[in-house]
Amino acid sequence: MSDDDKRSYHRQRTDAPSPPAGCPLHATWSPLNADYLTEPYAIAAALRDEHGVFYAECLGYLVVTRMEDIERIFTDHETFASVNVQDPVFPLTPEAQAILSAEDFNPVAVMSNRSEPDHGRIRVYTRAGFSNKRIKTLDPYIRRRSHELIDAMLEAGPPVEFVNAFAFPLPGETVFRFIGFPEGDDETLKQWCGDRKAFSWGKPTPTEQAEIAEQMLAYWRYCRDFTASKREDRGDDFTSELIDAYEANPGSMSYREVESVVYGLSFAGHEAVTALICNTLLCLLPRRDVWAEVCSDPSLTPNAIEEVLRYNSSQISWRRVTTQDTEIGGYDVPVGTSIFMNFASANRQGDIWTDPDDFDIHRPNANRHISFGKGVHYCLGAKFAKFETQLVIDALAERVPSLRLVDDQKLNYFPNITFRGPTELQVTWD
């Protein structure tokens, strides 16, 4: 077995060490609690103010709530490894494990879950693909699809369920065209991405685990077949560029790593952007004066999006695991401790932002948030996500300035520990 084969996706969690000595324990809090899923911010702030660091017994994770500790963890990648970020939070059933032990289920960790120096070696290959120049080439596609989806919304007439009508289809299609996947496969790919979110960040039942494990196997096989087809027939897409780079210098990257980048990227940045678009509407539309400002001056949109990423982010946590004994918040933390970094508390810290619970699109330091991480793994798609969301908001502001939320709707959130956006959002207009 090569080194690559040892580092795979969706691994079963190994036994965790005991909580750090003297560290406060929390017996009932979990990011999957119904009250937290619905409205995490007040609960996160209370936990932060009570204990900056505590051990969540329901999760088996050490929860770190303050920005200074989270930034230290992100920037010290030697002590705090990212190898666990794609793994299921809760134990897998033997049946799900058996399905994933199929001989050809062998994606290797390449980006978010790969350690240095390999991570840096592979990330170099993705730089050109995510350059400002390359992202700008998506502008016509995103604009055209945004207008087509708005046309369809207007034709259907109000009210419309916006996630299904707009926010769900667009980001998936954009990333899939960027990667080069054929349009006919969009629905299947979106289904797989939803399954993957439930598998690694949610708490599926044993039956669901087995079903999803089968789907992950199919998803990986698809990515391998797709990469092979691109190798035969290049196009104007990221995968073709990656294969070109690999073939120009095959000693620096393995072919399995190329396939695995496709598996990794096709999930990253799909639903997080769906949620960012919805969360932006949730922040802007009820504040009619703020929405009117954005409609009349599109130059305000970029900072408004930064403020949404701070105030109501589509990603409110991320994980790490300690590679050696260390210290956090004054506690001795043993090697092998799973860490849950809580962005929902850090992004509302009063010593960083004035009136942190106010939504203010003019905040000078709105972009100081931690929603894209920090350090060597800083989100590769941050510019991509913001650019896409900006085009969407500008298109809606131009075409449907009277857009507003339907009153008194109850929002639901998919049960998982990290990603946050409404599953449905009813909008209307005049």
Ligand code: HEM
């Ligand atoms: C609002 C949308 C998004 C949010 C909130 C988000 C957030 C994050 C976060 C928190 C990380 C981990 C950073 C760290 O460990 O320091 C990350 C990594 C990553 N993101 Fe995003 N992301 C978004 C959109 C995207 C998009 C659109 C793409 C690609 C099309 C993308 C691709 C990636 C990749 C490849 C990594 C791993 C980078 C590495 O390890 O070098 N993300 N993202």
